[in-house]
Amino acid sequence: xxxxxxxxxxxxxxxxxxxxxxxxxxxxxxxxxxxxxxxxxxxxxxxxxxxxxxxxxxxxxxxxxxxxxxxxxxxxxxxxxxxxxxxxxxxxxxxxxxxxxxxxxxxxxxxxxxxxxxxxxxxxxxxxxxxxxxxxxxxxxxxxxxxxxxxxxxxxxxxxxxxxxxxxxxxxxxxxxxx
Amino acid sequence: xxxxxxxxxxxxxxxxxxxxxxxxxxxxxxxxxxxxxxxxxxxxxxxxxxxxxxxxxxxxxxxxxxxxxxxxxxxxxxxxxxxxxxxxxxxxxxxxxxxxxxxxxxxxxxxxxxxxxxxxxxxxxxxxxxxxxxxxxxxxxxxxxxxxxxxxxxxxxxxxxxxxxxxxxxxxxxxxxxxxxxxxxxxxxxxxxxxxxxxxxxxxxxxxxxxxxxxxxxxxxxxxxxxxxxxxxxxxxxxxx
Numbered sequence: 463x464x465x466x467x468x469x470x471x472x473x474x475x476x477x478x479x480x481x482x483x484x485x486x487x488x489x490x491x492x493x494x495x496x497x498x499x500x501x502x503x504x505x506x507x508x509x510x511x512x513x514x515x516x517x518x519x520x521x522x523x524x525x526x527x528x529x530x531x532x533x534x535x536x537x538x539x540x541x542x543x544x545x546x547x548x549x550x551x552x553x554x555x556x557x558x559x560x561x562x563x564x565x566x567x568x569x570x571x572x573x574x575x576x577x578x579x580x581x582x583x584x585x586x587x588x589x590x591x592x593x594x595x596x597x598x599x600x601x602x603x604x605x606x607x608x609x610x611x612x613x614x615x616x617x618x619x620x621x622x623x624x625x626x627x628x629x630x631x632x633x634x635x636x637x638x639x640x641x
Numbered sequence: 642x643x644x645x646x647x648x649x650x651x652x653x654x655x656x657x658x659x660x661x662x663x664x665x666x667x668x669x670x671x672x673x674x675x676x677x678x679x680x681x682x683x684x685x686x687x688x689x690x691x692x693x694x695x696x697x698x699x700x701x702x703x704x705x706x707x708x709x710x711x712x713x714x715x716x717x718x719x720x721x722x723x724x725x726x727x728x729x730x731x732x733x734x735x736x737x738x739x740x741x742x743x744x745x746x747x748x749x750x751x752x753x754x755x756x757x758x759x760x761x762x763x764x765x766x767x768x769x770x771x772x773x774x775x776x777x778x779x780x781x782x783x784x785x786x787x788x789x790x791x792x793x794x795x796x797x798x799x800x801x802x803x804x805x806x807x808x809x810x811x812x813x814x815x816x817x818x819x820x821x822x823x824x825x826x827x828x829x830x831x832x833x834x835x836x837x838x839x840x841x842x843x844x845x846x847x848x849x850x851x852x853x854x855x856x857x858x859x860x861x862x863x864x865x866x867x868x869x870x871x872x873x874x875x876x877x878x879x880x881x882x
Binding site: 478480483484487488491492493495496499500505509512513516517520577578581582596599600601605606621624625628631632635640 | 648649652653656658683684686687688690691692693694695696697698699700703704706707708710711782786788
């Protein structure tokens with residue numbers, strides 16, 4: 463059962479199979495949470511986004527087109543929800559640089575926390591649309607084609623954004639002594 | 642100044658997406674251009690830093706919170722606002738419980754295995770009541786359910802209800818000895834089981850409560866590992882069918 467494809471699991475969910483949905487949650491909870499965390503730099507917001515994403519997935523299961531990859535769909539929802547949260551934040555909260563998120567208890571436990579915090583700080587200095595391609599490429603490990611599908615962008619634009627984002631991050635990381 | 646075409650090829654190379662047909666062309670360009678080589682090295686460094694960010698484990702109670710907000714026809718979700726730390730581990734083998742009840746049950750309690758005629762796996766010598774000859778509610782939807790995803794135990798417990806009885810279905814995996822205490826209307830039933838090493842195959846086990854006047858009253862669940870209470874929960878059903 464655990465090796466069922468996403469499409470099969472979605473089909474089972476549509477028939478009311480709770481366990482199939484639980485498997486999907488188990489499969490995508492971590493990448494969705496991490497994508498939201500890197501977009502938002504706030505554990506509580508990432509948690510809320512992850513819950514919202516799965517709720518929306520569940521509510522719109524009937525709208526899911528099986529000819530598309532399920533992960534493209536769920537990651538698109540995750541990024542859109544994250545960007546919505548960013549839009550609701552007060553402007554002065556949108557660029558937080560190296561400020562410490564005191565609620566990041568989960569990440570605080572990691573041995574590489576300092577480096578991750580600096581990378582996260584650098585990520586927060588670039589625009590959300592650039593951060594999104596970085597998250598899809600480096601956090602979710604997706605290729606140009608998938609990124610284009612998720613962001614609804616031509617592959618050429620994906621490459622261009624990725625390059626610009628990396629150039630900006632190079633500067634931000636450099637100022638933090640990381641490159 | 643590097644040509645845009647070569648910038649794109651350099652980035653594709655760093656990302657492992659360089660088309661084979663462009664490889665030789667890029668190699669020649671890199672040999673000829675120190676600036677191109679510098680860009681490639683710089684991109685590699687930046688990507689290495691970004692790739693070094695370790696994924697973070699989601700909060701332990703997130704999965705349970707997600708699932709508690711979902712209502713599928715197959716099982717009703719929990720009411721909002723409960724603090725929960727549940728989930729479900731579908732890959733793990735199912736723990737087979739030997740049903741050992743503490744004495745003093747007033748209700749008639751019956752243990753049986755769904756979908757199987759092999760009941761030898763169950764130790765029912767101390768069970769009050771009789772074995773169920775058939776599964777009266779297997780095709781109905783549960784009226785309440787909990788999923789558990791703790792270090793010591795994971796799985797689910799679902800409550801089914803028919804006009805004459807209520808059935809608790811256990812589908813649990815434990816990494817060691819585990820005791821489950823089912824309390825209802827002032828009485829207790831205790832299940833004990835070993836970990837996966839003692840389990841053979843998969844199956845679901847159930848406790849049937851078919852005494853009178855039970856519908857509507859809550860059923861308490863306690864999960865005890867190594868003598869320590871690791872989790873408590875309550876299953877509830879409608880007051881009447």
